[in-house]
Amino acid sequence: MIGLISATAAGAAARDRLASAWPTRTRVYEGPVREAVGHAFAECDQLVCFLATGAVVRLIAPLLQDKASDPGVVCVDEAQRHAVSLIGGHGGGANELALAVSEVLPCAPVVTTATDAVDIPGLDTLGWPVEGAVAAVTRAALDGSPVTLYADAVWPLPALSPNVAPDPASGSAAVDAGTDAAGRAADDMIEAVAAAPVPVGGVAAAMAATAAHTVLADAAVGGAQAGPAVLRVTDLLVEPGAREAVLRPPSLVVGVGASRGVSVDEVLGLIEAALADAGLSARSVAALATVDAKADEAGIVEAAARLGVPLRTYAAAELAAVEVPNPSGAPLAAVGTPSVAEAAALVGGGELLVSKRKSAPEGRPAMATCAVVRKQPRGRLAVVGLGPGARDLLTPRARAEIRRASVLVGLDQYVDQIRDLLRPGTRVLESGLGAEEERARTAVAEARAGHAVALIGSGDAGVYAMASPALAEASDDIDVVGVPGVTAALAAAAILGAPLGHDHVSISLSDLHTPWEVIERRVRAAAEADIVVTFYNPRSRGRDWQLPKALSILAEHREPSTPVGVVRNASRPDGTSRLTTLAGIDPTTVDMMTVVVVGNTAAREIAGRMVTPRGYRWQTEGS
Ligand code: SAH
Secondary structure, X not given: OEEEEEOOHHHHHHHHHHHHHOOOOEEXXXXXXXXXXXXXXXXXXXXXXXXXXXXXXXXXXXXXXXXXXXXXEEEEOOOOOEEEEEEOOOOOOHHHHHHHHHHHOOOEEEXXXXXXXXXXXXXXXXXXXXXXXXXHHHHHHHHOOOEEEEEOOOOOOOOOOOOEEOOOOOHHHHOOOOOHHHHHHHHHHHHHHHHOOOOHHXXXXXXXXXXXXXXXXXXXXXXXXXXXXXXXXXXXXOOOOOOEEEEOOXXXXXXXXXXXXXXXXXXXXXXXXXXXXXXXXXXXXXEEEEEHHHOOOHHHHHHHHHHOOOEEEEOHHHHHXXXXXXXXXHHHHHHOOOOOHHHHHHOOOOEEEEEEEEOOOOOOOXXXXXXXXXXXXXXXXXXXXXXXXXXXXXXXXHHHHHHHXXXXXXXHHHXXXXXXHOOOOOEXXXXXOOOHHHHHHHHHHHXXXXXXXXXXXXXXXXXXXXXXXXXHHOOOOOXXXXXXXXXXXXXXXXXXXXXXXXXXXXXXXXXXXXXXXXXHHHHHHHHXXXXXXXXXXXXXXXXOOHHHHHHHHHHOOOOOOOEEEEEEOOOOOOOEEEEEEOOOOOHHHOOOOEEEEEOOOOOEEEOOEEEOOOOOHHHHHOO
């Protein structure tokens, strides 16, 4: 719940506007502001105070406890010029709240958290538990001083600051586990620094300069201590040094078996002891796993809830098929699989770190078993459509995915379109036209190595673009996220009017990858079916006869006066659009930056716009 507090008439008006925009999420606190702030602070997750920051600082100062439990607080000034994220920028969600408020009210968000200000992801924004000297390591990252990274494996994290890198002197030895994957991680990270779009020194200097103005309480720990800061990514129990932060990756799955009626304390006690004895952190547990028959066993369900992780359940037959070191007769008789704990943890593979272990309650038989498996990290491939060109047609989700990635793969001209959005330290793998196969392979290989990869394309990345070759290469060992983009046909249609109001089809006239006979057959089918057609890749210097040929096929079934829209560089600064007809179109005005939209037999030019009737009765009856 978001508590709203105001003092003046103008403040109350702004408050009411926010309350009516978010009716279910907000509660208005009336009365004297001191009491109102006190109540809201105790009862709400977040506060928006329509008061001066000075007043709010004085009011909340005696109430502050700690970063983890205090609500996020945003102040909006009397003239609604600023929404200031005052406390709880990350944990309390105040930075995002300031942004959200500025979408409802005319104010601009003011965010002073150092990591946001210099555009590197805060360690507490990665969605993983983080321990140790978070402020000191963040400060070092901001200051551009070296932060040595030790990671058990490559995880699909966003680009960290370029000065966060494995110790180049020790090479892959800096990476604890020393596995192949980890070794590659080290090499890749070094490469990332080398390939950073801005020289490392430049970023560091820029960050330090900005940090000097913006570092607030978040990074109040001094940067003068000796020794490099350390960022460790591990599921192992470690004692972090004075300048060391530990990120807990979601690497462990705990399989659990239990007799009916087991208590949560017995299950949780067993899991905690098993993890501690193996030197593993409970904060790296990603899930509990068991057999379907135990899906509602209260002790297991509650244990998962207390650990804050999901409970995954599997059919007995599926568990029976998993090879395990310690099968036994008891679960086979009870639930139909010779192993529950080990098998459930091992579904989908992984390394068995703790084999089946029983609880040890005093004076009665054990009721629970568990086993712990470490999973290989899964890389992440985001296939992102950038839209037709204009920045405001790039979706917020596409922007977020570009900034979520540590590796960006794309055609050089598309990379140029969004280079300013990349986080410092993002590794950019760009290539020229024609290297589609290489791009697809590279993107998939990087994701399989564990990285967070964004593969970009103009318009929609799945329309005559990289999504299909990439996914044809990809196996099920990576996560794939698709982000739709505004494809050229839609961008052009919006400029022309409403040409796609009825059934429509897109046809690419490029016969580089598709034999002309196939293209011609499809054009003919669209012509016969009276479907609106958008031609992509309509004409290039070496391919000039295909467009006239396709138009002549359509003309066999449509009047010479059929409207045709020719849109070049839709949504870009030099964009043009022309409305002509099947008889009137001049193919020489068409190039590879153009789409050509041909109406069906019902399409009309109305008031200079291209309209394909939807076929509503109320429109045809009167005419
Ligand atoms: N994935 C892209 C299409 C790639 S095929 C998309 O969804 O839009 C390349 C063709 O798309 C070009 O030859 C042109 O026909 C069309 N195209 C792409 N962007 C365009 C734009 N801004 N204006 C007009 N046509 C465009």
